[in-house]
Amino acid sequence: MSKNPVVAVCGATGAVGREMLKVLEQRDFPYSEIIPMASYRSAGKKVPFKGEELTVVELTENSFEGVDLALFSAGGSTSEKFAPIAAKSGCVVVDNSSAWRMNDECPLVVPEVNPHDLDWHKGIIANPNCSTIQMMVALKPIHDEAKIKRVVVSTYQAVSGTGQKAIEELENQVRRLMSGQPVVADVYPHQIAFNCLPQIDVFMDNGYTKEEMKMVNETVKIMGDPSIKVTATCVRVPVFYGHSESINIETEEKLSADDVRSLLSKAPGIIVEDYPEKKAYPMAINAAGEDATYVGRIREDETIANGINMWIVSDNIRKGAALNTVQIAETLIERDLVRVP
């Protein structure tokens, strides 16, 4: 590929869309044109990009003529409708919704983990769920070395994962409680301020939430290994940015805590922050705005033969969404998988 692609950012006015534009700018992504798109309600709005203002155009069935690469973060139903239209017109779609993740025709990719899956794409590539991505980055080096049999994960997820309205809801609830007023819950079914909600997304028939089953099913697809068993409890906590995860792993081969620290220190996308003597460990407030997946509290679990506990934190809007999407786009270009006429 010699020419740079024309890139559409669909859902450009949302929290993740805006972050995508920021990431494209920061990483000096190669493009010949950037076209922000959104629904008719947001068309005409301006979004900042490289010191200029780009005008948002309406996303329609005819939007993708001349577009080579489209980064979608416009919700599941928009992706379901427009991603196939874009793909049909020859555009490669990287989609951040859950619409295409478990579709056999669509690779589900974390570039540090399974970039090779991009090679069989048919026009639509799915970006995994935020809580899955950071877990995959941290688990892949361990799986390669010692084969992971089972993962028990409990999450501590930030409200920004739900979107801008949830950020405002937490802020408003905190303000009201601090001035002795009753709170209103609109975005979440219950008060999130100073509370933990053991429900993310809707409940399935098996008693698990959709978010929990995403972690179970997406892990198998990304790792390309149906033998990895995951059981998850997903919890929303009153944090603005940064998902934290408490993870217990059982491996086939024995790894010491030092082995894991050493493996992860060399792995792409990971910063090991594990200095108990300095009270240094990954925290949401430090991960916010950063690209890395932070891993700490690494210790052997003596209750099983080959067990490891650890604590994984990453910015759910960056690595969990916008950054991973852009990294997929970069990897597509590197592997010459985007056709630019």
Place this chain on the structure above:
Amino acid sequence: MSKNPVVAVCGATGAVGREMLKVLEQRDFPYSEIIPMASYRSAGKKVPFKGEELTVVELTENSFEGVDLALFSAGGSTSEKFAPIAAKSGCVVVDNSSAWRMNDECPLVVPEVNPHDLDWHKGIIANPNCSTIQMMVALKPIHDEAKIKRVVVSTYQAVSGTGQKAIEELENQVRRLMSGQPVVADVYPHQIAFNCLPQIDVFMDNGYTKEEMKMVNETVKIMGDPSIKVTATCVRVPVFYGHSESINIETEEKLSADDVRSLLSKAPGIIVEDYPEKKAYPMAINAAGEDATYVGRIREDETIANGINMWIVSDNIRKGAALNTVQIAETLIERDLVRVP
């Protein structure tokens, strides 16, 4: 025992001490006199009890003459010094610090779980750690029915577990952040507002925190079964009252989620709140101020033969401290284990 005991509340001006007085009042605890005690700094202060005000007396080596029962919540070093003095004078001590918990001479008791251990007391009875107590209440009926082999627990612990100053720190940090000011962390090593801290208490040589090892070791002692293996990750979250716990259990015998719901519904001290269709599950803000241990999100974990996931919430200051201490005192009286001259 025909006469009612003289009861000392040591550490009566602290968060747990004040709650103890409230619980003694609410439960109509039998007493002939209640004597609030504290360090010389708090002596002379007034504490409310049954519509009156009691004057706090200084805790000294001579404080326990004529006292039959002493409820301690005055910190580890105070307990280490004064509990043996009280016990030597014939007073029965129920201690809420960690000082005596793992001492072989001291029963460690959750009244719903191991009341019989009170029978071998030698003057000092220990109240378990807050995060252990609520887990024990929920696990005991399952252990009796199906024998628990292994528990993987991740906690979501409220700041009130650290004390009054931590409650104020969270409140102050939130106020400062909401008005755009930088925060100050005094009680905790890092900002707790809108953050998760994967550290509770100090770190041990094995990489676990003392809080995590309390959950491991106290479980074995309370259950009286060294075969129960626990691995824990303890996390402080920006919640004022109520500890939440994500628990994964492996049992010897198979239990369905319905079996567990049915077992727990009949068990003392537990309210099963598990109605996904109504988005009803245990939450810290609902458990605050209540006596029960709430259990929900009960579901089978298909990654092992006999696995169960669940979510346990209880008020860490009540069942986790003051209430359990008073329940131990009540059980001592019921079993005629307090000598009143």
